[in-house]
Structure formats: C-alpha cells, structure tokens
Amino acid sequence: MKNQTLNIKNMVCPRCITAVKSIAETLEISYLDVQLGEIILKEKLSDKTLNNFEIELNKNGFELIDNRSNQLVDKIKKLVLSYVLELQNEKRGNLSDYIVAKIDYDYSYLSNLFSSIEGVTIEQFFILQRIEKVKELLSYDQLSIIEIAFQLGFSSVHHLSTQFKKTTGITPSAFKKSGEVARMTLDF
Secondary structure, three states, X not given: OOOEEEEEEOOOOHHHHHHHHHHHHHOOOOEEEEEOOEEEEOOOOOHHHHHHHHHHHHHOOOEEEOOHHHHHHHXXXXXXXXXXXXXXXXXXXXXXXXXXXXXXXXXXXXXXXXXXXXXXXXXXXXXXXXXXXXXXXXXXXXXXXXXXXXXXXOOOHHHHHHHHHHHHOOOHHHHHHHOOOOOOOOOO
C-alpha cells in the first residue's frame, strides 16, 4: 500500500508533534514521520481507524484538514507565527513578501482566501499574534517596553501602545502593572 499524508490543523510546536505521535501510537497507527501540520502514515487508514484518529485529534485541540483552501490558510498561520519569531531575531522584511516567498501564490489571492475562511485579514491575525508576543515578553518582566517595541518591529513605543490598547483595551504599562497573565496561546 501507498503512504498517506494527513494534514493536521493547530500543530504549531514541538509538543504538538509529541501529542500527535502519542495519539497515533495509542491507536496503533504506523507512521513514517510527524512534522508540524502533518503526519506521514506508512499505509492508508481504514475509514474506521481514520474516524477514531480524527476523534482523538479533536479531543486534543487538533483537526484534520481536508481541503486545499484550509491547508493554505493553516500554512499562512504557521508562517505568520514564524514571522513573529523572526522579528525577534531582527530579520526585518515585509510580511506579505515573506508569505509569498514561502507560498507561491499571489498575495491578494492568499489574503482574500484567508479572510473568507478566518473572518479576519492576515494583517489582523498578525497584529493579534504580535500583541500576544508583547504580552508574553511583558509578563517575563525582563525587557522594557522600548526594547519590546524595537524587538518586535514596531515603529515606536507609541505605535506598540496604540496597537496594544486597540487589541486588549488597556495599555502595555497597565498590563505590566496588573501582573495580568490573561494571554491567548500563540498556538492557533
């Protein structure tokens, strides 16, 4: 039998890979490899086994992606998360150029597709992810707001504060003072 690759939504970190491997092993599903967003199976699953696998994935916050559009949106989300991390490593560049370099489609097509499926634009999703990263860095209390703004590519502290308040309803200073750790996961 031929290998089967299944695309899995919400796999964005090493612990996700471990979780999917564990689910596969529990269900005695033989696989060749598990990577972010996919599992490569040694052979095609029966409908019953596939259904059981999907149920267990859903219990753990994952979801099988069954069509090309959803796969593209999932890939865009992963790229946005990677881009946020690369901002910290001082690799600056345009988000749309970054995405188009990794996915060989016209950006306007990707943007429209993303918006139609997710209900937000790629840029709005990026802002939300970047603000979550700001919250994370503020909660560590190791960097000043100025350093965080620079590290995450904001044009100024004012720009960071404006985006932060628009997204969360409070300023970064108020968030830091409150010690509030109500953060959304960067895993989507």
